[in-house]
């Protein structure tokens with residue numbers, strides 16, 4: 076009889092777990108552009124595909140949403156003869172049936188993809204994904220029905236940057252300064268008349284490979300009481316095309332390296348003393364890419 080209270084507790088726990096709502100599976104849905112482009116002219120076609128890259132084998136159903144409003148259930152979502160009104164943000168989510176209660180489970184929803192259906196005559200093609208520094212990039216000024224162009228002017232943040240006869244503008248090696256809004260104006264002739272059209276601006280995101288780290292104090296204040304614990308967190312981001320690189324973290328106080336904590340993004344002071352006061356910095360390094368970045372200095376004061 077001794078074990079009975081224990082079993083009752085276990086049963087009660089089971090009941091609690093079972094009565095909760097099903098949580099989504101920790102797998103993310105992903106939208107890819109299958110054919111065409113997500114920035115397109117009206118009356119063109121584009122097809123979006125929903126998949127669950129971390130669980131591709133399962134028998135998923137795919138639900139599509141526009142701003143949270145349920146659309147169709149289909150793996151490939153097609154826009155045929157796209158209309159300007161179909162512009163907007165789309166997401167998808169997977170659902171699969173399982174044998175046991177609750178009989179179906181959802182994936183996490185995808186990141187939104189922005190579909191821009193343009194009713195005008197000129198449209199600037201920009202990379203669909205953010206680009207990295209030192210990569211190349213081509214911007215293309217598309218004109219409806221593809222007439223022969225007389226000239227094309229490219230603008231960045233409303234300032235003219237380039238004029239040519241070609242519809243392409245090539246960047247050989249990008250820098251962070253290349254990020255911004257781009258647009259183009261094309262001129263062409265048709266039946267001996269000049270025509271001209273300007274595209275809407277499109278944003279190009281340029282990312283650093285290793286983002287300059289920021290040293291953050293937790294708790295979030297520059298002055299702590301003696302005996303308090305303080306966590307120094309070095310926040311950065313690695314944007315590399317290939318996987319498998321690792322970041323090493325180094326922490327410094329008044330230019331001197333602190334104890335071993337490399338490959339950990341946080342350094343903890345268990346009980347702050349007066350001599351912990353000073354200026355802290357962190358350094359991040361990706362050995363395999365020969366990259367190294369320093370944070371700004373952050374002051375820590377310790378009160379009695």
Ligand SMILES: *[C@@H]1O[C@H](CO)[C@@H](O)[C@H](O)[C@H]1NC(C)=O
Pocket residue numbers: 107124125126150151
């Ligand atoms: C959708 O994309 C996934 C992953 O890229 C691929 O395996 C699948 O075949 C695609 N679906 C269709 C209907 O083409």
Ligand SMILES: *[C@@H]1O[C@H](CO)[C@@H](O)[C@H](O)[C@H]1NC(C)=O
Pocket residue numbers: 164187188189
């Ligand atoms: C659509 O998605 C983009 C990027 O994902 C976001 O920046 C933008 O705010 C969204 N637009 C609306 C109206 O929600």
